[in-house]
Amino acid sequence: MTIPQSLAGAIARARSVAVLTGAGVSAESGVPTFRDAQTGLWAQFDPQKLATPDAFRRNPKLVWDWYAWRRKLVAKAEPNAGHRALAVLEGRVSDFALITQNVDGLHRRAGSRNVVELHGNIGRVKCSRENTIVEHWTEVGDEVPRCAGCGALLRPDVVWFEETLPPDALQAAEDAARRCQILLVVGTSAEVYPAAALPAYAKSAGATIVEINPNPTPLSDAADYVLRAPAGAVLPALVAAAWPV
Ligand code: BV8
Numbered sequence: 671m672t673i674p675q676s677l678a679g680a681i682a683r684a685r686s687v688a689v690l691t692g693a694g695v696s697a698e699s700g701v702p703t704f705r706d707a708q709t710g711l712w713a714q715f716d717p718q719k720l721a722t723p724d725a726f727r728r729n730p731k732l733v734w735d736w737y738a739w740r741r742k743l744v745a746k747a748e749p750n751a752g753h754r755a756l757a758v759l760e761g762r763v764s765d766f767a768l769i770t771q772n773v774d775g776l777h778r779r780a781g782s783r784n785v786v787e788l789h790g791n792i793g794r795v796k797c798s799r800e801n802t803i804v805e806h807w808t809e810v811g812d813e814v815p816r817c818a819g820c821g822a823l824l825r826p827d828v829v830w831f832e833e834t835l836p837p838d839a840l841q842a843a844e845d846a847a848r849r850c851q852i853l854l855v856v857g858t859s860a861e862v863y864p865a866a867a868l869p870a871y872a873k874s875a876g877a878t879i880v881e882i883n884p885n886p887t888p889l890s891d892a893a894d895y896v897l898r899a900p901a902g903a904v905l906p907a908l909v910a911a912a913w914p915v
Pocket residue numbers: 691692693694695697698703704705706721771772773789828829830831832833834835856857858859860861862863864882883884885887899900901902
């Protein structure tokens with residue numbers, strides 16, 4: 671993967687870098703992206719129709735089982751070279767922020783520390799009424815487990831469509847987008863808001879926008895650099911080009 675010298679030099683000199691990742695950065699870890707066709711039992715379902723409060727209200731068991739299936743997939747997945755390169759990059763840049771739309775926790779498992787999880791984390795479960803995080807729960811037969819405190823159904827601690835993002839996370843992401851000199855946008859179809867608005871904030875603040883994605887997205891035309899290849903190949907090459915050994 672050849673990295674333009676001008677980009678490698680800009681990365682090496684940058685004081686402040688932000689990264690926005692989507693499901694594509696976990697694709698090479700075997701975690702299906704949101705728009706990949708789902709497999710097996712879930713092939714018949716559209717994730718955007720399942721990841722909603724209404725779906726959970728109408729059929730809590732179906733939604734609970736979908737997340738249990740994805741949780742098992744994520745537990746078996748390992749961070750890939752792209753995740754690891756971002757952890758290395760964090761150590762090389764004085765002001766670094768990793769903003770992710772992913773709920774799989776793979777950035778932290780790869781060693782990234784300043785991770786802003788815009789859409790929550792599939793590994794966490796909370797009470798659907800009190801929003802308190804529940805560490806342990808018992809699954810009784812086919813029932814969706816309930817909160818020991820108030821009896822309400824438990825649910826994954828993720829942000830569904832039509833739900834607002836955690837205000838602190840969104841604020842941290844917007845601040846990072848506005849202050850960075852370079853924004854890497856990796857593995858996202860750039861269609862889900864308000865995350866998809868972040869590159870515009872960075873661009874209007876004068877940042878260099880770099881899209882890393884094998885496919886075009888609505889962001890491609892606005893990007894200063896478009897690296898049309900998988901994140902697992904591009905990100906390690908970017909770090910190697912910026913800091914040649
Ligand atoms: C909200 C958690 C206020 C759950 C997810 C304008 C402003 C504000 C809101 C809206 C708006 N317009 C519409 C909305 C509503 C909605 C929205 O954006 N809809 C879209 C579909 C138009 N937004 C919301 O509802 C948000 N809430 O704004 O609250 C509000 C309140 C009421 C009414 C309206 C607004 C909440 C959004 C969060 C939803 N939750 N996830 C879960 O995971 O189960 S989003 C979910 O989809 C994922 O988390 C992910 O973030 C997103 C999918 O996006 P990607 O990550 O980009 O994944 P995708 O599969 O699409 O693309 C993968 C890309 O990777 C592809 O481009 C592919 O080419 C690339 N790729 C593949 N392989 C590789 C690769 N790239 C690199 N390397 C590879 N190897």
